[in-house]
Amino acid sequence: MEYILKNGIVYDPANGVNGEKKDVMFKDDIIVDSVSDNAKVIDVTDKIVMPAGVDPHAHVAGPKLVVGRLYRPEDSRRGVTQKTAIERGESGFSIPSCPTTGYRYSRMGYGTVCEAAMPPLEAKHTHEEINTIPNLDIAPLPLFGNNWMVMEYARENRIDDLAAFCAAWMKISKGYGIKIVNPCGSEAWGWGMNVHGYDDSAPYFDVTSRQVVTALAKANEKLNLPHSIHIHPNDLGHPGNTGTTLETLKSIKDIKKSTAPTASKRDQTVHCTHMQFHSYTGTNWKDAGSGAPEVAKFLNHNKYVTGDVGQVTLDETTTMTADAPMEYDLYRLSGLKWANKDIECETAAGLIPCIYSPKNPVNTLQWAVGLELFLSIDDPWQVCLTTDHPNAGPFIRYPRIISWLMSSPRRMEMIENREVHKWAEKRTTLATLDREYDFNDIATITRAAPARIDGYTDRGELTPGCKADIAVYDIKPNEFDPSKNPEEVEKAFSRALYTIKDGQIVVKDGEIVSTKPSHTIWTNVTGLEDEEARIIEEIMPFFRQYYSVKWNNYKVHDHFVPNPIRVDVPIRQ
Amino acid sequence: MGGIRMSYEPPITDYDHIVEDCTCAFCGCNCDDLDYLVKDNKVVAVRHACRLGASKIMEDIDQRLLVPMIRGDDGELEETDWDTALDKAAELIAHSIRPVFYGWSETSTECMKEGLELGEYIGAVLDNQATICHGPSLQAMQNAGYPIQTLGEVTNRADMIVYSGSNAMNSHPRHMARYAVFPRGYFRKRGRFDRTVVTMDPKFSDTAKMSDKWIGFEQNGDYGFYNAIRAVLKGKKLHADVISGIPKEDIYELVEQMKSAEFGVLFFGLGLTHTLSKQRNIDIAIKMVMDLNKDSKWGLTPMRGHFNVNGFNIFMAFETGFAFGVDLSRGYARYMLGETNTIDLLTRKEPDVFMVIAADPGAHFPNGANQHLANIPVIQCDIHWGPSTELADVVLPGSFIAVECAGTSYRMDGVPIYMRKAIDKPATCRDDEWIMRELKERVMKLREEPNVAPKYVPNPAAE
């Protein structure tokens, strides 16, 4: 089927298109530069047309999601809706059910989400959930930072073996890239401990975070992976952690990026996730302040680093992360119900509900730090819009964050009217930042930049040959001032006029009009099979003895990934 | 000793091939290291299974359900063909007002998917064995929290294991052998000798006989006992000399032991969920474990009784947002303990059609609940004739998951395992997944989908 979106105002930063009146054409599931006269015309005159959204970091599918849903029926009840002819009933607010997740992203004009953490032992569960989420392409990232074998290789500096291991494990778990969460810390949590700072080591394994992260970064580049290492640094949420964050990022500076074509979409060698949680100064929550200026300055001077913000949205939400010791600390602080799951030989996870209140000084500080980061990092290609869903807030708040970024008056209103605590102006520079994002910047941080950072070659842009993942929003940018109309911005970006996924119209006028099964994006390193086999043989005695499942039953079978988008990455290019 | 002869059976040598690494489809341990010795498409022997697993796999073929049956007017079941049986079942479901689909814990998540589609379409209540089993654990978890770990973590790190209200040697025989107590873990290389095992149970159960310590508190004394432990953990002094039948000195000693463990795990079972305090028992056990994390590292795991009872809860959670007792009769998910759970629905005589799949309410529901099953049509999908068959009006013979049919299950700690197929099912049986799909398609032909909202209405609380 051929379509032509006529007369829209197109924002396609990857192709340098900034608010041009242009037609966008697609045939079947890809974008084309010409169509026949039979093409169906969709009139989007003067409305915003962008590639569909790409979310580089959210927790949408996996075992800890289920723990959250099981133990928070109050959150599930909050989002219940009745089924319609097209949609199943929804449920959930901060932890939506799988169908709900697909519908809500679709309504916002999103087409791709990166599932930020997948434990290899329970990868089948992540895939079962991905298969239940409609209308999205999902790239799961397996966890490597606390894996026993990774720690051994890192300590002995066996980079080639580590690379083979990562390649094998991405095949086994059908994962997309290398995710590192609180390296060595979640292993220390196996004994109820944590690591502090970047040079602390995990008990028994006697390897520092620095060794693990640099080793994985080298392995990542050796494998020519489309995405860089994706890191959640140590000391998340602790006042004064800016130092750890910068140490972590500095340690990657001298690692050479792969020059292979498969790694050429991205510029970075390290992607720091939810930077907001890692940018605090001070020594405790009484004297805590914002480290955003330092972190932003570092990114401004170092193009090899990218990040996503993890913006606090001031909602009641559920935190869930593989940084299990941090969740326990939050439990000691708040007394709310705490959940935890340690996974043998690999990682751990923790959950706790969190109420981010605008009246609370610490939560306001967190909110302000996030906005500071957005407004102080000069290059929108280095920063992505996320809320680390659901940790800092549910993903349905992305449009609200967009409205804040585009409207300095709105931010000042919140500060001056005391909608937020006065720490916003006392502890951060937010009140002095009047920069406003324009639609091109927004298109960059929500589509073009995440796609480039994740290394996708087929999305995030409206280039002919790319996927026909397109979003149209009900705003006429040439006659609209986002700075003065933040509610309109939020409303328009919450309910896309059209969301098109693989050439299929899934949303029209903010309503779901059709659904399609999702795809799973995973990386298949080729040419390293002998090394992988050797590594597996070496690991086998350990596996047999200390894992509680058999090797034959460990892998993710092909039928768990019925709609794969397999990214082949040859070792020699 | 009693005069029972234990007959000696020589090892089976007459087999065609071995299918390795099969998964046991009995209790929540889902041991995935079973080897089936197959001859002529029959499993003639099984290796590494415990008594329970072996007995299920080496099934008693006399009672294997092999043909679809419908109850005649004279009260006797009569063989029929698949179309007739499926049509009859579909007709009952399609024209029901309050159907309840119960069971699911001994079938695969693939089958559950079809069943949920049918349930969502017609507006049924979907519930599973958690409703008579670990429902209170789920309820307590919703109140208090859920600090758990996978079984391999227990093997590798745990130096103190506590079984409370669980007779693992009878309900999960390989739990101690393969996962918790005997194996030589990475940090517990001496296996049993590196661990302390405590059993808390009013009776001197088989598990207690294998433990280092048995704490036999009084029947219904669980809550008081845990309360005392928590008080001592918080530094309080106990006033009473004896609490729930246990002298306070023993309680102080136990708490010291628990605090000085490096990694402790509490495994709890129906002894806590079925006694009068029910979910409050689990609630306080969870809080006790959370308190212990101040001084030490502790976790817990509910001893789930079926190989896919956790799977159903996980599956329903990611599909609908709720774990069990999900009422879809209005076109959206409702979950309210005491209202939408099977036992309460039955005692209030609400359902008018009851489908039981991979479960046996005839055996395991109390008399007071089953009385209503005697009033309404019951559809059974199962592999063996059992007490539920004595109450069933339509019987659909399924296939044996993990032996005759592959499928995904979730272990008690949430680890997903894809159970492989070893032999073909009998020609007259069908896979559970196929049966559910057929029922769904037939019901869809018979009745237009009820409870569909004409337009999507968002929930304001989610905006």
Add this chain to the structure above:
Amino acid sequence: MFYANTYLDKPVVDDLEQIPSEGSEKILHCMLNTGSDIYQGACKKRGSTLKEEYKNASGTCYMDPRDMVKLGVNNWDTVLVKTNFGEVVLNAAKSRDAPHEGTVFVCKGPWANTITSHETYCCSDPTYKGIKCTVEKTDRKVLLMADLMRLVYKKYVDETDDKVVENMESLGEMPVYRGRKWEELE
């Protein structure tokens, strides 16, 4: 017939030290506990629930030997156990898990569930443990599973008098239905 080689006629039960003929009490007031047991689990899932072995595994009231002395019952005598919710005839046997004087244990199954409580107290689970009961000797027989289901629920019989139904001809240890037998289906 293919019988699994884990078939066991009766669960293994220790001998009683004192063999009483007449007990000191006619009716014992006890606490009822029900739950899983390995013999019961093995029969249940194997699918031999119609048979003697399941009746002996699941239709048995395990008692503390001191209680058995008080009542004057030997291993495998029959007792009548009553609660507020029903009554059922069970085998008596010495418990492996003694001492637990004053508590009797019946494995979960249709026999136990004739007398357990269906009250959930808004918690979803019925109350299977900790129910007050009385135990007394009886001459009545322990019924096979099919007969028990017929007596307790009477779904497919018109007769409502318990005594009449209890004494009806036994349905036996094999499935009762009209159709091909499994040997024909082989």
